[in-house]
Amino acid sequence: MSSTDTCKRTAEITVPLAEVLAHTEKLVLEYQRKATMPGFRAGKVPLSVIRKRFHQDIRQQVVEHLVPIAFRREADAAGWRIVGDPKVTDIHFHEGSPLKFKADYEVAPEFELGEYRDIEAPFKEPEVTEADIDAHVEQMRVQRAEYVNIDPRSVESGDYVAISLNSIAGVEGEPVQQDEMVLHVGGEETMPVFSEALLGRSPGDEMDVEVEYPEDYSQQRLAGRQVTFHLVVKGLRRREIPELNDEFAKDVGDFQNLGELRDETRRNLLRAREQEAQAAAKTAIVDKLVDTHEFPVPQAWVDAQIESVLQLQLQSLGTDGPVDLSKLNLDWDKLREAVGPRATREVRGSLILSRIADRESIEVLNDEVDRELHRMARNARQPAARLRMQMEKDGALGRIANQIRTNKVLNFLFENARKVAPPE
Amino acid sequence: MNYYEVIRRPIYTEKAVGMKEDARTLCFEVHVDATKTQIAEAVSKLFGIKIEGIRTVNQVGKLRRRGRSSGYKADWKKAYVKLKEGETIPEFAEV
Numbered sequence: 001m002s003s004t005d006t007c008k009r010t011a012e013i014t015v016p017l018a019e020v021l022a023h024t025e026k027l028v029l030e031y032q033r034k035a036t037m038p039g040f041r042a043g044k045v046p047l048s049v050i051r052k053r054f055h056q057d058i059r060q061q062v063v064e065h066l067v068p069i070a071f072r073r074e075a076d077a078a079g080w081r082i083v084g085d086p087k088v089t090d091i092h093f094h095e096g097s098p099l100k101f102k103a104d105y106e107v108a109p110e111f112e113l114g115e116y117r118d119i120e121a122p123f124k125e126p127e128v129t130e131a132d133i134d135a136h137v138e139q140m141r142v143q144r145a146e147y148v149n150i151d152p153r154s155v156e157s158g159d160y161v162a163i164s165l166n167s168i169a170g171v172e173g174e175p176v177q178q179d180e181m182v183l184h185v186g187g188e189e190t191m192p193v194f195s196e197a198l199l200g201r202s203p204g205d206e207m208d209v210e211v212e213y214p215e216d217y218s219q220q221r222l223a224g225r226q227v228t229f230h231l232v233v234k235g236l237r238r239r240e241i242p243e244l245n246d247e248f249a250k251d252v253g254d255f256q257n258l259g260e261l262r263d264e265t266r267r268n269l270l271r272a273r274e275q276e277a278q279a280a281a282k283t284a285i286v287d288k289l290v291d292t293h294e295f296p297v298p299q300a301w302v303d304a305q306i307e308s309v310l311q312l313q314l315q316s317l318g319t320d321g322p323v324d325l326s327k328l329n330l331d332w333d334k335l336r337e338a339v340g341p342r343a344t345r346e347v348r349g350s351l352i353l354s355r356i357a358d359r360e361s362i363e364v365l366n367d368e369v370d371r372e373l374h375r376m377a378r379n380a381r382q383p384a385a386r387l388r389m390q391m392e393k394d395g396a397l398g399r400i401a402n403q404i405r406t407n408k409v410l411n412f413l414f415e416n417a418r419k420v421a422p423p424e
Numbered sequence: 425m426n427y428y429e430v431i432r433r434p435i436y437t438e439k440a441v442g443m444k445e446d447a448r449t450l451c452f453e454v455h456v457d458a459t460k461t462q463i464a465e466a467v468s469k470l471f472g473i474k475i476e477g478i479r480t481v482n483q484v485g486k487l488r489r490r491g492r493s494s495g496y497k498a499d500w501k502k503a504y505v506k507l508k509e510g511e512t513i514p515e516f517a518e519v
Contacts, residue, residue: 039437046441 007083007106007298015070015099023066027058063093071103081108084300111295113355116413119288123281123419126273133265140252141244147182147237152203157186160237161198168208170227182237198233205233282410285417286349297347305343306336353409362408364401372400427466430458434516435502443504448513450505454480463503471516474508 028047031054036042040049051058067088075082086105093099147160155161161183167176185195197209209229217223242248249261310332356362373391377384391397432453434440440451454463460478468475481504485497507513 039435039440041438044438046438046445048445049441 007109007296009080009105009107011071011074011103011105013070013074013101013103015066017096017098020062020066020093020099024058024062027061028054031058059093063091063099066099067091067101067103070099070101071105075105080105082106083108083298106298106300109295109297109351111293111351111355113352113359114289114292116289116352116356117416119285119413119417120420121281121285121288121414121417122421123277123414123417124421126270126277128266128269128273132269133262136265136269137244137262141241141248144248144251145239145241148240150236150238152236154200154202155185155198155233155236157195157199159185160239161185162234162237163198164232164234165229168228168230170225171221176222176227176229180234194231197231201233203233203235207231278414281417281419282414285413286353286410289352289413290345290349293348293352295348297344297351301347302340302343305347306339309339309343309346310335350406353406356413357405357409360409360412362405362412364404364408368404369397369401372404373397376400425455425458425462427470430455430462430466431470432500444513448507448509448511450507450513452503452505454501454503456482456499456501458501458503460503463505467505471514473511473514476506476508478506479504 028050032045032047032050033043035045035050035054037045037049037053040046045053071086071088083106086103088101088103090102091099092101147162162180163183164180165176165178183190183194183198185198187195191211193209193211197207201207207230209231210226211229212226213222213224215224242251244258246257249255249258252261253264255261255264373388374384377387380387388397391400432455435451435453437451443449443451450467452463452467458466460480463480464475464478467473481502483500483502485499488495488497
C-alpha cells in the first residue's frame with residue numbers, strides 16, 4: 001500500500017501453495033481428458049506425460065486463473081473500490097512454492113463532499129419580446145418564400161439569379177457542381193465576387209469567376225482555397241414572400257390564425273432560451289464544484305473519458321461527409337494530451353455529481369427509464385421493445401439511467417443554487 | 425556397428441511409458457541385426473546404467489498398398505531393456 005494523494009496503489013499478493021497445487025492438478029486432469037498424442041489412446045495419456053508435455057500451458061493457465069481470483073479476493077477482503085483492471089507485475093511462480101505477484105491498481109477516490117447548495121450561478125429568467133417573435137415569424141416567411149421566374153433582362157442588384165456552376169480549378173478531388181442554384185445578387189449571404197460577376201449579365205451568359213475562400217469557410221473542402229468556377233446564367237427569379245396573415249399561419253402548421261402561431265412561437269422561443277440559460281447555469285455550477293473539490297482521479301477513468309471525447313470529435317468531423325483518417329494525419333498522442341485536462345475535470349465533475357446523488361438519495365425510477373426509452377424509440381422509429389432488448393444487450397440501459405440521474409442532480413443543484421443575473 | 429547405429433530411436437507409447445514407470449524397462453527400436461549383447465552394451469554405455477536383461481521382438485513390416493501396387497514396410501526389431509534394481513531411469517524421448 002502506498003501514497004494516498006493519487007489513486008494508484010500497489011499490493012503484494014500471495015496465493016497459498018495448496019491452492020496452486022489444487023488448481024494445477026485440476027488442469028492436468030482436464031488436459032488428460034482432451035489430449036491426443038501419437039502412441040497413446042485418446043484420454044489415456046499417463047498423467048506423468050501430461051505434466052511434462054503441457055507443463056508450460058498448464059503453468060500459464062494456473063497464473064491466468066489464480067491471479068485475478070486472488071486479487072479480487074484480496075480486494076473484497078480489504079474493501080478496496082477498484083477502478084479499471086489491475087496491472088500485474090513481478091510474478092514469482094516456482095515449483096513447490098506459493099505464487100506471488102505484485103498488482104498495481106487504482107481505487108475510486110475518497111473525498112469530502114463540500115458545500116453544494118447555494119452555489120452562485122449566473123441565471124436570468126429568459127424573456128421573449130414581441131420583437132423576438134416578429135423576427136422569428138419573419139424568418140419563417142422568408143423560408144417559405146417562392147421564387148418565380150421573370151422575363152429575361154439584365155441582372156440588377158437585389159435580383160435573384162438562377163445559375164449553374166462547376167469548378168474548373170482549385171478544388172481537390174471531385175469538382176464542385178451545382179446544376180441549379182439561386183443567388184441573391186448584392187445580398188449579404190452571397191459572396192461579393194459572385195454579385196460583381198453577375199451584375200449586368202442576362203440569361204444565357206457564361207463566365208468564369210475566381211473566388212478566394214476564407215480560412216474559416218464553413219465548407220471544409222473549399223476553406224482557404226482559390227477556386228475558379230464556370231457560371232451559366234439560367235434565368236432571373238423574383239422572390240415572393242407569403243403575406244403575413246391567418247392564411248400563412250394555417251399553411252405553416254396546425255394553427256387557426258396568426259395569433260396562435262405567435263403564441264406557439266413564443267412558447268418555443270421561451271423553452272429554448274430557458275433550456276439554454278439553465279444549461280449555462282448548470283455548467284457554471286459544475287465548474288464551481290470541480291474547482292472547490294480537489295481530489296485525485298483514477299487514470300483509468302480519465303483515459304476512458306479521453307477516448308470518448310475523441311470519439312465524439314471524430315464523429316462531428318464525419319458529419320461533413322466521410323473523412324479519410326489517414327489523410328488527416330492525426331497525432332493521437334498529442335490529441336490525447338490536449339483533451340487530458342478537460343477529461344480530468346469531466347470525470348471529477350461526474351464523481352462529485354454521483355456523490356451528491358448518493359447524499360441526497362436521488363434515485364432513478366424504472367418508470368423514468370421507460371419513458372426515456374419510449375421517447376428514444378419514437379425518435380428512432382423503432383418498437384420500444386426491440387430497442388430495449390438491444391440496449392439491454394450492449395448495456396446502454398444503464399447509461400440511460402445514469403444520464404437521467406445526472407440530469408436530476410443537475411436540476412437539484414440548479415434549484416438550490418443562488419441565481420445571480422449574469423453580467424450583460 | 426557403433427552405439428548409435430545399434431539403437432535407432434526410443435519408443436514412446438502408452439505401453440512403453442507404462443513399462444518404464446512400472447517395470448523399470450526402456451523400449452527402443454534397434455538395428456535388425458543387433459544382438460542382445462550389442463544392445464546391452466550400447467544402452468549401458470550411452471546412459472551409464474547397469475542392465476539386468478534384454479528381450480527383443482522382431483516386427484514384421486506391414487503391408488502397404490498404393491492403388492494396384494502393394495509392398496511391405498521394412499521389418500524392424502524392438503528391444504525391451506530391463507534395468508537393474510535401483511538404477512535411476514534416464515529421462516529421454518519427451519515429445
